Amino acid sequence: MVGITGFGGYLPRLRLARKAIVAAHVWADPGLQGKAKGERTMCNWDEDAVTMAVEAARNCLAAASSPPDVVAFASTSAPFADRQNAGVIATALSLGDDVASIDVGSSQRAGVSALLQGIAGVRSGLYRSALVVASDKRRTKAASAGELAYGDGAAAVTIGERNPLLEFVAAHSSTIDFVDHFRASGEEFDYGWEERWIRDEGLAKIVPPVVTKALQKAGLKPSQLDHFVMPSTIGRAVAGIARQIGIPDKAVRDNLDAVCGETGVAHPLVMLLHALETSIEPGQTVLLVGFGQGCDAAVFRATDAVAGVAGDRGIVAALANRLEETNYQKYLAFNELITLDKGMRAERDDYKTALTVTYRKRDMLLGLVGGRCTQCGTLQFPRSDICVNPQCKAMHTQEPFSFRDEPASVLTWSADYLTYTANPPSHYGMITFDNGGRFMSDFTDVDVGEVEVGMAVRMMFRVKSYDHLRRFVRYFWKAVPIRAGAAQSKAA
Amino acid sequence: MARGIKDKVAILGMGCSQFGERWEAGAEELMVEAFSEAMTDAGIDQSQIDAAWFSTHYEEINVGKGGLPLSIALRLPNIAVTRVENFCASGSEAFRGAVYAVASGACDIALALGVEKLKDTGYGGLPGNLGGTLTPQWAANGSAPGNFAQLASAYRAKHRVNRDDLKRAIAHVSVKSHANGVKNPKAHLRKAITENDALNAPMIAEPLGLYDCCGVSDGAAAAIVTTPEIAKRLGKTNIVSVKALQLALSNGSEAGHNSWDGSYFHTTRIAAAKAYNEAGIDKPRDQVSMFECHDCFSITELVTMEDLQLSPEGGAIKDVMNGFYDADGQIPCQIDGGLKCFGHPIGASGIRMLYEMYLQLQGRAGERQLAKPSIGMTHNLGGSPMSNVAAVCIIGAYD
Numbered sequence: 001m002v003g004i005t006g007f008g009g010y011l012p013r014l015r016l017a018r019k020a021i022v023a024a025h026v027w028a029d030p031g032l033q034g035k036a037k038g039e040r041t042m043c044n045w046d047e048d049a050v051t052m053a054v055e056a057a058r059n060c061l062a063a064a065s066s067p068p069d070v071v072a073f074a075s076t077s078a079p080f081a082d083r084q085n086a087g088v089i090a091t092a093l094s095l096g097d098d099v100a101s102i103d104v105g106s107s108q109r110a111g112v113s114a115l116l117q118g119i120a121g122v123r124s125g126l127y128r129s130a131l132v133v134a135s136d137k138r139r140t141k142a143a144s145a146g147e148l149a150y151g152d153g154a155a156a157v158t159i160g161e162r163n164p165l166l167e168f169v170a171a172h173s174s175t176i177d178f179v180d181h182f183r184a185s186g187e188e189f190d191y192g193w194e195e196r197w198i199r200d201e202g203l204a205k206i207v208p209p210v211v212t213k214a215l216q217k218a219g220l221k222p223s224q225l226d227h228f229v230m231p232s233t234i235g236r237a238v239a240g241i242a243r244q245i246g247i248p249d250k251a252v253r254d255n256l257d258a259v260c261g262e263t264g265v266a267h268p269l270v271m272l273l274h275a276l277e278t279s280i281e282p283g284q285t286v287l288l289v290g291f292g293q294g295c296d297a298a299v300f301r302a303t304d305a306v307a308g309v310a311g312d313r314g315i316v317a318a319l320a321n322r323l324e325e326t327n328y329q330k331y332l333a334f335n336e337l338i339t340l341d342k343g344m345r346a347e348r349d350d351y352k353t354a355l356t357v358t359y360r361k362r363d364m365l366l367g368l369v370g371g372r373c374t375q376c377g378t379l380q381f382p383r384s385d386i387c388v389n390p391q392c393k394a395m396h397t398q399e400p401f402s403f404r405d406e407p408a409s410v411l412t413w414s415a416d417y418l419t420y421t422a423n424p425p426s427h428y429g430m431i432t433f434d435n436g437g438r439f440m441s442d443f444t445d446v447d448v449g450e451v452e453v454g455m456a457v458r459m460m461f462r463v464k465s466y467d468h469l470r471r472f473v474r475y476f477w478k479a480v481p482i483r484a485g486a487a488q489s490k491a492a
Numbered sequence: 493m494a495r496g497i498k499d500k501v502a503i504l505g506m507g508c509s510q511f512g513e514r515w516e517a518g519a520e521e522l523m524v525e526a527f528s529e530a531m532t533d534a535g536i537d538q539s540q541i542d543a544a545w546f547s548t549h550y551e552e553i554n555v556g557k558g559g560l561p562l563s564i565a566l567r568l569p570n571i572a573v574t575r576v577e578n579f580c581a582s583g584s585e586a587f588r589g590a591v592y593a594v595a596s597g598a599c600d601i602a603l604a605l606g607v608e609k610l611k612d613t614g615y616g617g618l619p620g621n622l623g624g625t626l627t628p629q630w631a632a633n634g635s636a637p638g639n640f641a642q643l644a645s646a647y648r649a650k651h652r653v654n655r656d657d658l659k660r661a662i663a664h665v666s667v668k669s670h671a672n673g674v675k676n677p678k679a680h681l682r683k684a685i686t687e688n689d690a691l692n693a694p695m696i697a698e699p700l701g702l703y704d705c706c707g708v709s710d711g712a713a714a715a716i717v718t719t720p721e722i723a724k725r726l727g728k729t730n731i732v733s734v735k736a737l738q739l740a741l742s743n744g745s746e747a748g749h750n751s752w753d754g755s756y757f758h759t760t761r762i763a764a765a766k767a768y769n770e771a772g773i774d775k776p777r778d779q780v781s782m783f784e785c786h787d788c789f790s791i792t793e794l795v796t797m798e799d800l801q802l803s804p805e806g807g808a809i810k811d812v813m814n815g816f817y818d819a820d821g822q823i824p825c826q827i828d829g830g831l832k833c834f835g836h837p838i839g840a841s842g843i844r845m846l847y848e849m850y851l852q853l854q855g856r857a858g859e860r861q862l863a864k865p866s867i868g869m870t871h872n873l874g875g876s877p878m879s880n881v882a883a884v885c886i887i888g889a890y891d
Contacts, residue, residue: 057516080818114850135670136495229773290726291715305770339765343615344613344614344615345615345617345620348620351628353629354625354626356625357625357626357629358629361626361629364630365629365630378749380748380749381748382748388744388745388748388749390743390749390751392743411646411753411754412642412643412645412646412754413642413645414637414638414639414641414644414645414698414700415632415638415695415697415698416637416638416641416693416696416697416698417639417694417696417697418617418635418637418638418696418697419620419634419635420633421633425697425698426633426638428632428633428634428636428638429632429645430641430642430747430754432750436750437748437750438747438748439747439748440631440632440634440639440642440747440748440878441632442632442633452649453645453646453649454649464629464630465628474629476629476630487616
């Protein structure tokens with residue numbers, strides 16, 4: 001039985017209050033006042049579709065018994081158009097060289113499409129297990145509908161044959177060049193058409209035939225469906241489609257608009273994870289829809305294993321880890337949507353990345369892999385030819401050791417108002433790993449006044465710096481305070 | 493077995509430029525300013541200099557690479573000129589080159605000159621360092637104040653000091669240095685401040701405020717060294733000799749091994765112990781008359797007093813608050829205003845520290861003159877608490 005065997009979710013901690021967005025634009029469009037409700041997820045300056053995907057995948061794989069053979073990354077906001085983004089993720093998770101990878105994009109249904117291809121790959125026997133991670137951080141124009149409706153987020157699932165939570169039953173897809181919105185390659189922002197046309201000509205005519213066929217293939221009547229998971233930013237559109245098909249009202253799952261926003265290609269999976277964690281019971285049927293120039297519909301049946309689903313690595317925990325942000329200007333600044341005077345300290349000249357070094361040290365930089373001395377057992381970061389232990393100093397004795405999930409705490413720290421950072425003050429300090437090893441680390445997602453000596457931290461994958469001249473992104477790991485109730489990835 | 497260079501080298505002459513925001517002068521002019529004074533003090537002709545050591549840190553915003561900038565600015569007689577760089581300890585490193593050349597017998601007279609022109613960057617504070625191709629891809633995004641501020645959280649945790657007490661102690665350090673700077677015509681900053689000024693100043697890097705950070709200054713300092721015999725032959729009186737000069741560099745253990753607790757300088761302790769041994773000093777708190785230590789930040793000075801064995805472990809705050817290191821205390825520290833007020837043109841600082849100790853030993857320190865100092869010590873440190881170069885130099889009257 002092939003199906004979804006594991007899951008992990010990630011939402012950025014910040015929640016931009018919609019009332020803050022509306023307050024900035026209501027002078028030009030009084031009609032916005034009605035949208036000043038709820039909040040949307042907002043990336044920190046150092047997060048993008050890849051960093052969120054790494055965290056979601058990490059949460060997903062924490063409980064996996066073996067690494068996947070293939071990593072599929074779905075996004076319409078991948079940082080690189082030509083440099084395998086899934087490869088960055090695979091390296092960050094130390095999945096090894098012998099793993100297949102694929103980037104999927106260009107349509108809002110890319111997440112579900114990637115999921116279906118993962119399922120096909122495992123069913124065919126080409127892969128033993130697949131990791132599918134969908135993630136989006138979409139750029140929106142100020143005062144656009146998307147700015148209010150969208151959120152940033154990622155969700156990951158593993159597909160395999162052993163003990164699935166959701167057994168795959170059937171699927172159907174259509175491809176219809178219905179251009180509800182578009183973004184040409186290299187462009188920053190979408191261009192969209194009228195919502196009523198999208199709802200009436202697009203959603204209402206394209207989705208039902210596909211869903212109906214998928215249900216037929218699954219041997220299900222629409223009235224029998226327990227969970228209908230379909231995102232849309234158009235209010236009541238999904239409820240209308242469900243009724244049109246004959247799916248019961250109570251099957252329509254919450255699109256999390258009030259607490260998250262629509263996270264692009266990730267959203268079908270984000271909604272699926274939320275449903276899995278809160279309402280899907282053994283034996284129930286689930287239909288997942290992706291819409292974008294056609295439609296993907298996948299039918300699953302929940303197994304007994306869904307009863308034991310632990311909630312600290314999914315969307316429920318991610319939703320609970322929140323910090324309200326009421327400064328709309330900060331959203332514009334973090335996303336470089338306004339021209340800021342960053343000061344002369346921002347004019348550093350060392351952003352050019354020596355790709356030879358990035359490659360040579362890829363396990364260190366992307367995977368936080370250091371060394372363990374086979375002579376004295378000392379853990380150290382970075383790994384080096386000579387052991388750092390003053391009592392050892394043996395040469396060429398280190399083996400690779402991953403610090404990614406090692407418990408750590410703060411030894412020293414400061415909050416620096418002088419150095420350039422997009423989110424001042426810059427917090428950094430010496431973190432020590434409980435089992436050995438230490439380094440001076442950037443901190444992120446910290447509040448001023450929160451950091452203390454002895455505070456427990458976990459390492460998270462983030463953007464280290466942007467090279468705005470050459471448009472390269474450098475990634476590394478940063479220390480984040482461990483907060484009660486937050487999603488945490490533990491070593492399996 | 494080598495036993496060091498105690499009393500093998502004498503200081504023949506020293507010079508120091510006006511430190512400050514020298515908008516009207518470039519590095520070349522500053523070098524000549526310090527050199528002229530040193531030459532007049534030494535009473536020699538330029539042709540008598542056998543070799544030179546040149547120190548500057550930010551060569552990319554100063555003078556460019558190699559020894560040529562010094563050779564050209566001073567029109568040196570086609571001698572060896574070696575550029576040295578060891579972060580903020582570069583000045584001590586240049587002095588070391590000159591001193592070892594004389595002590596080894598390779599040269600009769602050698603020159604050490606350090607210069608830094610920091611005020612061409614266009615903004616306040618120290619510029620960041622470039623760090624090569626790997627470090628910027630992972631090192632914490634910091635600044636000098638933030639890196640040194642790390643000491644504060646560690647020192648507080650180790651010695652159980654609350655924030656207010658620490659802030660008052662480091663404020664006292666700066667108040668003391670400002671009071672000393674008032675009496676120094678060559679200092680960059682010459683106004684007194686109060687404890688309240690320091691406590692209420694804008695925050696730079698928690699817990700260091702504006703007055704916990706040294707001046708960013710342009711300047712140059714020079715030393716001409718020779719053997720004591722040659723100095724006597726040339727008519728030098730009140731000869732000051734080098735008693736010890738030791739460096740210790742981090743090897744990565746503070747930054748990568750969990751044996752260091754973050755609250756002190758591992759290297760300063762080693763360099764100081766070696767220097768005291770070389771100089772024959774076994775009771776530093778009793779025997780050291782005065783010292784200049786690397787007060788890039790007030791917290792650095794505070795912990796360094798313990799690292800130099802002048803205050804007991806955990807006892808620096810008490811000594812500071814008791815005035816032990818004030819101008820009228822038992823061991824005056826930064827009698828010339830220190831990095832804090834004299835200023836910190838990086839390449840020059842190690843030599844500037846020696847300049848004041850030398851003037852004091854010769855009885856030429858004017859308004860700042862201490863009564864009968866016999867041993868002057870400099871502590872010059874570059875890098876950051878977890879990775880650095882510590883240089884300790886001891887000079888005194890030549891017996």
